[in-house]
Amino acid sequence: MVSILEQVERDATAAADERWRNHVAQLEFVHGENEYWRGLRSGLALAPSRWRWWLFGLACGAAIVGVLV
Known part of the structure; x- marks a missing residue:
């Protein structure tokens, strides 16, 4: 009993944990979204990350050719 x-x-602890998890999830979402756009902008602007995009395109092309052959 x-x-x-x-x-x-126990209920107060669970509610506090839920608020904390929501807060952290929101921060991770915003951080991840900012990272995505920063990478996209630098890739399109041919910044130093262009080599990563080039390698990614090469790998995707090789995978597509591998599937088609």
Whole structure:
């Protein structure tokens, strides 16, 4: 049997954990979205990350050719 005080404490802890998880998930989403756009802009501007995009395109092309052959 759980006392009322223990139940209230457990509920408060669960609510605080849920708020924290939502906060962290929102920060991760915003950070990930910013990283995506920064990478896209630098790739389109042929910045130093152009080599990563070039290698990615080469790998995708090789995979497509491998599937077609």
